[in-house]
């Protein structure tokens with residue numbers, strides 16, 4: 001469907017603009033039905049009772065041994081089957097990721113095919129776990145062979161072809177010119193989407209120069225008045241969200257930060273440590289409140305889920321507390337697209353194989369504007385943190401290889417080399433101790449076309465975050481529950497959507513809860529939560545049906 005040049009945030013002359021599609025209230029869960037007394041389908045909902053089985057471990061004071069006790073907790077899940085007309089607003093829409101994901105959605109919606117040096121290429125959603133992967137539903141009743149189904153078909157999810165896209169940027173460049181500036185897409189594809197992209201102009205945004213590299217100043221020609229936090233900025237962003245929603249007749253809007261990496265904000269008692277202090281700090285124009293935190297606060301107050309695709313500490317304690325108080329959803333941080341995604345799988349493999357990893361050297365160079373921004377030390381430091389902490393959980397889980405506090409040497413280097421553009425080079429060396437004093441050295445040269453890897457993650461983050469807003473839970477009644485007891489109310493997942501961690505380098509988790517970076521565990525959590533919502537047990541690779549006969 002043609003883009004709505006008049007629709008979208010900042011509609012009207014010189015306003016934003018969005019790509020819109022018919023969208024529909026179609027139900028996306030017609031792939032299979034679960035035949036179980038614990039699962040009930042109504043017109044609007046899937047109701048399931050799920051028994052969550054865990055093992056509680058305590059140490060016996062007398063013997064020092066662990067005592068492991070199986071536990072079972074029954075939950076009721078309710079999934080709203082009505083697929084809403086959904087929009088996504090990107091902060092940093094005119095950037096490499098923003099233009100690439102927008103063109104990609106247009107190309108998929110129209111089923112475009114374009115010429116390249118290697119011959120024709122068709123639009124696809126490769127790299128999206130939701131649109132490009134499957135999960136094991138079960139085993140065939142007749143042949144006992146695995147039956148795998150598309151991930152997107154497990155729950156009634158929004159289809160990305162139906163997403164309406166808009167956004168903000170401190171650069172006023174329309175998305176066709178910005179697409180050229182990004183130098184990510186093939187000319188053949190750009191030619192097919194140019195007219196629609198040219199009609200899309202980012203809304204003006206807030207710009208507080210101290211938070212991003214000084215070299216970004218030459219882009220900042222589309223900024224709102226004021227160079228530090230204020231409530232007027234919060235209210236303007238909220239109004240932009242409402243305008244976008246109304247102009248495109250949306251039921252829901254998801255907002256994502258894919259703007260430049262900011263420096264960390266200092267966490268200061270009395271400023272951003274609590275929800276009320278943060279709101280007061282914004283009111284007072286405190287210089288330590290970043291643009292991304294202002295966007296987060298605006299989205300929280302507007303009830304629009306907000307996901308941070310960059311590594312800065314957008315979610316200062318006050319922002320998380322505000323999200324919890326408002327019952328709003330947030331997620332982050334920092335898309336896990338290439339070098340780090342590989343690391344979170346490889347380190348998991350090495351350590352869980354009993355190989356004692358002793359050093360990781362991660363070097364990368366890139367030539368896009370992200371690299372230019374990261375050439376500034378304070379912005380690099382934000383990225384260094386998110387790229388370094390990704391091994392912590394896997395190391396801490398193996399006390400056989402590592403004493404408490406021990407960990408591999410780990411260094412991260414990022415250099416800006418304009419010549420390679422968006423095609424980042426990631427060079428890694430993994431050095432490990434193996435049997436009887438041996439060593440294993442793994443050297444990887446990984447060319448990541450950064451925006452083509454990150455854009456499907458932006459889509460996944462929208463689709464999963466939106467799906468999570470339609471899933472509610474409650475503790476199931478127990479034998480002790482009497483008929484006269486009031487029916488317990490359903491409620492949403494915790495405001496911090498740690499289920500998004502598979503797509504993120506530095507997963508934000510509810511305060512005080514553990515961070516999981518191991519890629520396989522992250523995917524298992526996402527998969528098995530979706531399975532539980534339709535009353536299915538977690539995926540088990542025991543395949544006893546092929547062992548016990």
Ligand SMILES: NC(=O)c1ccc[n+]([C@@H]2O[C@H](COP(=O)([O-])OP(=O)(O)OC[C@H]3O[C@@H](n4cnc5c(N)ncnc54)[C@H](O)[C@@H]3O)[C@@H](O)[C@H]2O)c1
Pocket residue numbers: 091092093094095096097098168169170171205206207208212219257258259260261262291309310311334335336337338368369370373449450451453454
């Ligand atoms: N593979 C990847 O591309 C990848 C992976 C992980 C994280 N990221 C992060 O995603 C972000 C975007 O990456 P990119 O390659 O698209 O970068 P980019 O520099 O091409 O795009 C960022 C855009 O944000 C805009 N911007 C800056 N400050 C803004 C503000 N306050 N409000 C609105 N717009 C603003 C800039 O003008 C620019 O157009 C970066 O923070 C990057 O670190 C990217």
Ligand SMILES: O=P([O-])([O-])O[C@@H]1[C@@H](O)[C@H](O)[C@@H](O)[C@H](O)[C@@H]1O
Pocket residue numbers: 335336337338339340341364366370371374383387414424426448450505
């Ligand atoms: O996910 P990943 O490929 O390790 O991370 C990438 C880094 O390697 C790159 O240097 C940076 O510019 C990108 O924003 C992204 O963060």
